[in-house]
Amino acid sequence: MPDDNLTSSPEIGRSLTVRGIKVNYHDRGNGPPVLLIHGSGPGVTAWANWRLTIPVLEEQCRVIAPDMAGFGYTDSPHEVTCSSVDWSNQLLGLLDAIDIETVSIVGNSFGGSIALEFAKRNPHRCDKLVLMGAVGTPFHITAGLESVWGYTPSHENMRELLKVFVANEDLVSEDLVEMRYRASIRPGVQERFARLFPAPRQRWVDALSQTPADLATIKQPILLIHGKQDKVIPFAASESLSTLLPNASLLPIDQCGHWVQIEQAEVFSQALLDFLTQSDDAGAKQ
Numbered sequence: 305m306p307d308d309n310l311t312s313s314p315e316i317g318r319s320l321t322v323r324g325i326k327v328n329y330h331d332r333g334n335g336p337p338v339l340l341i342h343g344s345g346p347g348v349t350a351w352a353n354w355r356l357t358i359p360v361l362e363e364q365c366r367v368i369a370p371d372m373a374g375f376g377y378t379d380s381p382h383e384v385t386c387s388s389v390d391w392s393n394q395l396l397g398l399l400d401a402i403d404i405e406t407v408s409i410v411g412n413s414f415g416g417s418i419a420l421e422f423a424k425r426n427p428h429r430c431d432k433l434v435l436m437g438a439v440g441t442p443f444h445i446t447a448g449l450e451s452v453w454g455y456t457p458s459h460e461n462m463r464e465l466l467k468v469f470v471a472n473e474d475l476v477s478e479d480l481v482e483m484r485y486r487a488s489i490r491p492g493v494q495e496r497f498a499r500l501f502p503a504p505r506q507r508w509v510d511a512l513s514q515t516p517a518d519l520a521t522i523k524q525p526i527l528l529i530h531g532k533q534d535k536v537i538p539f540a541a542s543e544s545l546s547t548l549l550p551n552a553s554l555l556p557i558d559q560c561g562h563w564v565q566i567e568q569a570e571v572f573s574q575a576l577l578d579f580l581t582q583s584d585d586a587g588a589k590q
């Protein structure tokens with residue numbers, strides 16, 4: 305059974321060992337279950353990624369938000385490498401352990417690729433998908449994504465990196481820089497992060513992508529959300545997914561970069577609620 309973690313840090317929720325991995329996850333609210341999968345930035349945690357989204361969703365849904373293996377406060381006894389299959393299996397084990405049979409999934413960037421892998425491998429366990437600035441089809445790696453995966457810790461590097469995530473650089477406050485920098489230098493964090501996406505990094509974009517044939521098998525209703533000014537994952541990646549996924553629609557967000565859930569938090573949360581609570585027929589591609 306899961307145990308609540310008594311720490312006062314908002315980034316640490318409950319703890320549960322899944323397939324040998326001690327998973328840190330948040331389990332909040334009541335209603336239809338929604339699984340949130342964070343992105344792959346340095347020092348990221350589920351809470352840091354979804355801190356503005358969880359309080360809105362938990363009013364109508366049961367929200368499950370884990371730190372993926374290799375990230376945050378989730379601990380693994382073995383070295384974690386870039387494997388969408390392994391990350392998908394982590395999620396399956398977590399859902400089994402907390403007795404959730406079917407779930408809707410919201411995946412951010414890297415998390416979108418894991419959501420697609422999960423839906424492909426476990427179609428009967430997945431209801432709807434929301435993919436935000438997602439990796440899912442091959443593209444030439446951007447300078448922005450190179451800077452994310454190639455980050456080395458310093459205040460200045462973190463400041464410049466955070467500017468990559470947004471269209472409005474005024475959002476990059478010194479408090480935010482300090483918070484994310486401190487998260488990136490916790491013991492072991494940078495070492496784990498550097499092992500996940502070593503150069504040459506184009507291979508990890510390709511490894512996190514699905515083939516057109518596999519995408520065609522994913523029949524769930526899907527909402528693609530993407531900032532038009534995204535410098536990390538090109539907007540064209542979601543345009544491509546919208547043509548390859550049988551039941552997908554694309555919602556562009558203007559004046560917005562990669563952090564839609566932060567830069568346009570109200571728009572993003574409302575789009576989530578509208579999509580997750582509508583009937584399946586209403587979500588179908590016209």
